Amino acid sequence: MGTGAGRGTLLAAILASGMVFLDSTVVNVALPRLGADLGATVAGLQWTINGYLLTLAAFVLLGGALGDRFGRRRVFLLGVVWFAAASVLCGLAQDTGWLVAARFLQGAGGALLTPGSLAVLQASFHPDDRGRAIGAWSGLSGVATALGPFLGGWLIDALSWRWIFFINVPFAVGVILAALRWVPESRDEDGTRAGGTSRRFDVAGALLGALGLAGITYALIDAPARGLGSLPVLAAALVGVLAAVAFVLVERRRGETAMLPLGLFTSRLFSVLNMFTVAVYAALGGFTFFLAVYLQNVVGWSALETGLATVPLTVLLLVGSARAGALATRIGPRLPLTVGPVLAAAGLLLLRRVDRGASYWADVLPGVTLFGIGLTLVVAPLTASVLAAVADRFAGVASGFNNAASRVGNLLAVAALPLLVGLSGGGYEQRDELTAAYRGALAWCAGLLLAGALTAGLFVRRPPRPAPPSQPCPSLPASTPPDAPG
Known part of the structure; x- marks a missing residue:
């Protein structure tokens, strides 16, 4: 951590993650503007989100395997260049079809970039410094996520929605220069998985x-x-x-x-936790999709105001996730995973009351804060429980699948909710139609959260503690946390 190479490697990983997190927090905010500019229907807006999520969720595990085989730095850099080039195509889009195709390509680039960011840190740092490096990456990437709505909203209002994609280019240049200068190459030298089986690409x-x-x-x-x-x-x-x-x-x-060993699902806890993940992140994806459009097209807020509306959610996750993880370690995951979704559902039911001319402090902040507290109780205990539910040698694929499950939940919610609430065509530009759809969608999202709470209350138990080693292990590598879902 104290060397120039260490600082440069950390800088490359943080800039790369910041590039991805910026897009993940701002594209929803840009939907009303790009929809009006390109003449998009509701389906066009759905594909703008889901084109990216689909290729990212489908190929992220394959991206990690490619890095292990061909070099983590090489595949990481390929992902950065691919993501930046697709971002430029997104910004240049002249119609919805062009934009959606570019978003598919952007998701494929993200599938190479996302696992590579943490894999580079895991492989490059000395075991004694690895935990500090990953902690610094997590904290500083979280700051980038918190700043994303402010920067993105300002770009949309001051320049154009196209600049939320163009801004990725300077990030990418910084990542490439830092990686070429400081990041060492690494790969799985013997080409095997734990357990001795030969690695083949699935x-x-x-x-x-x-x-x-x-x-x-x-x-x-x-x-x-x-x-x-x-x-x-x-x-x-x-x-x-x-x-x-x-x-x-x-x-x-x-x-x-x-790519996904089905033997993982012999663990009932692993299966239940991933069902829980799909339900909770479907609610999160549906909520953020509808809220961003509703606040601009019905309440009348600017893109910047809309982006800032959910900043308390990000701040609560940054400040409270470590404490929630420590609480779950002490009392077990069952209670946080049951209470958290109930609080989040209550926050969504409060937000259903938001109407034209709403006040942020009186009408929006209470619901967003309650939703954020509930989600904070869920995220860290869920990640730790997924990893504890399987054997250590499957920790990487288990965390990767749970990450993909969260994105699948987002994808399915954005695809299904407009159908369930009767929103189609240009309905997102009609105030009365959008209002009815927004309130119906939040009710469905609250129902998903309550279903997740019921599942956790009935089926989640504390994972068994691993047996202590029979002899001292001088250097156990730090486990790699999964990328923050969504």
Whole structure:
């Protein structure tokens, strides 16, 4: 940590994460402006979010494996260049189809970049400094996340929504210069997984997973315009379901060499926690999608004001996550994972009352704060419990799958909620129609949170403590926390 190479490596990882986190916090805020500029329908706005989430969720585990085989710095840099180039294409988009295609490419770049950021730190730092490096990365990346709504909202108001994508270019240049100067190359030299099985890339699993998600997502997004019984919707749903079934069969045949070893799901706790993850992050994704559009098109706020509205949520996560993790370690995860979603659901029900001319302090802040407190009680205990629910040698794939599960929850919520609340076409620009859809969507999100709370209360138990080692272990490597979901 005290060397120039250490500081430079940390700088590269932080700038890369800041680039991704900025997009994740600001694109929702830009939806009303880019929708009006490009003449987008609700489906176009949904694909703007889901195009990125789909390729990121489908390929993030494959991206980590590519780094292990071909060099973590090399794949990390490829992800940075890919992400920046796709960002420029997003900013230059002249219609919705162009933007959505560029967002698909951006998600693929993120799948190379996201696992590489932490893998570089894990592989580069001395074991004695690794925990400090990851802690510094987490804290400073969190600051970037907190500043994202302010910077992004200002760019949208002062310049254009296009600049939330163009701003990634200087970030990328900084990452490339720092990585080429300071980051050492590393790879899995023996090309094996823990347990001695040879590593092969599960390209078939990744493609089938992407096809399954794409088919189901397309069916959900297209159903309001075409009808649930239309041939394209039914065909897409069928392709998605068949691809999902084929994915399970392929992963079962590959065993421990699979992208997702199905043996993980013999742990009931692991299975339950990932179901919980999908429910909670679906609620988070649906809430942020609808709130950003509603505050601008109904309440009448600027992009900057809308971006700042959810800053308390980020601040609470930054300040309280470590304390929530310590509490769960002391009393077990069951209570935080039960109480947290209930508080978050109460916050969403408060936010349903927000109407035209609403006051931030009286109408928006209480609900956002309550939602943030509830989410803070969930995030750190959930991550720790997922890792504790499987054998240590599967910690990487377990955290990666849980990260993907959170993005799948986001993706499915953004795809399904407009269908469930009857919002389609240009309805997001009609105040009365959007108001009814917003309130219905928040009710559905609150229901998902309460379902998650019920699941945790009934099925989550404290993971068994590992047996103490029979002899001293002088240097156990620090475990790598998963990237913050969403």
